[in-house]
Amino acid sequence: MNLFNVYPLFNINPIKAKGSFLWDDKGIKYLDFYGGHAVISIGHNHPHYQTQLKKQLDKISFYSNSVQNELQTELADKLGKISGYENYNLFLCNSGAEANENALKLASFHNGKNKILYFSGSFHGRTSAAVSVTDNPKIVAPVNYSERFIKCEWDNIEQLEGIFDKQGSVISSVIIEGIQGVGGIMIPSVEFLTKIKELCEKHDTVLILDEVQSGYGRSGYFFAHQEFGIEADIITIAKGMGNGFPIGGVLIHPKFQATNGLLGTTFGGNHLACVAAIAVLDVMKDEGLIKNAQEMGEYIENEIKDFPHIISIRRKGLMIGIELDRDCSEVRNNLLYNHQIFTGNSNDKTVLRVLPALTIKKEEANLFINALKTVVENL
Template sequence: MNLFNVYPLFSINPVKAQGSFLWDDKGEKYLDFYGGHAVISIGHNHPYYQNKLKDQLEKISFYSNSVQNELQTELAEKLGKISGYEDYNLFLCNSGAEANENALKLASFHNGKSKVLYFSGSFHGRTSAAVSVTDNPKIVAPVNFSERFIKSEWNDIKQLEEIFEAQGNEISSVIIEGIQGVGGIMIPKAEFLSKIKELCEKYNSVLILDEVQSGYGRSGYFFSHQEFGIEPDIITTAKGMGNGFPIGGVLIHPKFQATNGLLGTTFGGNHLACAAAIAVLDVIKDENLIKNVQEMGGYIEDEIKDFPHVKSIRRKGLMIGIELDQDCSEVRKNLLYNHHIFTGNSNDKSVLRILPALNIRKEETDLFISALKTVLENM
């Protein structure tokens, strides 16, 4: 049997990782400035994280959600405290797409409405409803398409108001990324988020903040929307939550009523996943990583903003988009193969996406800055 060939692969086979570095099967060392799509939040193989998982493996690694699991309770308490959402409830699942599926479903159960408003440039996942609110026709299969899903332009208040005026009584929820990642590090305007919140309250629609990539300290706030003082009805999270161990979560306002069987999952919130997620929260808190995010993000921007070919820097914390005056693909390849640095791209072909670990150190950022300067000066 062969693998289903859906991924364009770099000819690199990582076999070891530590901190912000990877090593391939030939012994070559690479700087990881992408973290597997913002997944590696506290660095590869952090010793505290490793020990938490090893200790849990010695006890129990999995049982279903038909029994009590005190690790779920500990995770919910710690997540509520560090995020400031202690009065919300937590539903645990396995991925960002699954978190968004459950958020959309819960919203519809809550108000009995069926339409969903999403935005241009969005990416919310590849599963049924999540892909239907993702702005990429290439990955929306015919079975996923429905006129119930309404697209509005990013940061366009006028169009937003027109859609609500025409269909607000049918709109179950509005789903928006705290910062668009795949879309090219697109940051919502404060007045845009405020208007969404206002219209959701007026029309009894649910505001879902997708913080799958922009959450967990990535933006310099625990959740990126907190910079704007917005309180969503539902918040979804995943990527940085388990530092590589699959886990997702839905933070749910107390106005939503839970009933037995309303939501469910086999693997979500299992013992190992919870141990990983608890370790991540402990490290973020104990090592003051959100402060580090703010400092290192600002340092990187200051150092690279005047480099040749750089048009603009789109940044919140360590969620960074470097907009070039041309397609970034050759720059990305040059950084990878000639300087051994992993970076990312986006649907905006000119934007190089940077998502290093939250505990990145200055000497590691300097390696990236020096390499980027060399590449851009030699273009």
């Protein structure tokens, strides 16, 4: 049997990782400034993370959600405290797409409405409803298209108000990323988010903040939307949550009532996943990683902002988009193959996406900064 060939692959086979570095099967060392799409939040193989997972493997790794699991309670308690959403409830699942599916479903259960508003440039996942609110026709199959999904242009308040004037009575939820990642590190204006919140409250519409990529300290706040003083009804999380172990979650306002069977999952919130997520929160707190994201992101921006061929830098914390005056693929490939540094791209072909671990230090940042300088000066 062969693999179903849906991924364009670099000819690199990493077999070992530590901190912000990877080693391939030829012994070549790489600086990881992408973290597998912002998944690696506390660095590869953090000692505390490794220790806790190994301990749990000696106890129990899985049982279904038909029994008590005190690790889920511990995770919910710690997540509530560090995020500032202590009065919310937590539903655990396995991925960002699954978190968004459950959020959209819960919103519709809550208000009985059936339409969803999303935004240009969005990416919310590849599953049924999640892909229907993702702005990429190439990955939306015919079975996923429906008039129930309404697209509004990013940061277009006038269009937003017009849509609500016409269809506010049937819009169940608005889903928006705290910062668009795949869309090219697009940061919403405070006026835009405030207007969305205002319209949602006026029309009994649920506001869903997708913090799958922009959350977990990535932006220099625990959630990106918290910079603007906005409180969401539902928040979805995943990528940085387990530092590579698959886990996702939905933070749910107490106004939503849980009933048996309303939501469900086989693997979500299993013992190993919870231990991974608890270890991430412990490291984030003990090592001050949210503050480090703020400081290191600012340092990187200040060092590279005057480099040639850079038009703008879109950044919050360590969620960085470097807009170039050309397609970023040449720069990205040069960094990877000539300087052994992993970075990412986006749907905006000019934007180089940089998502290092929140644990990075200046020494590691300088490796990227110096390499980028060499690459752009030689374009």
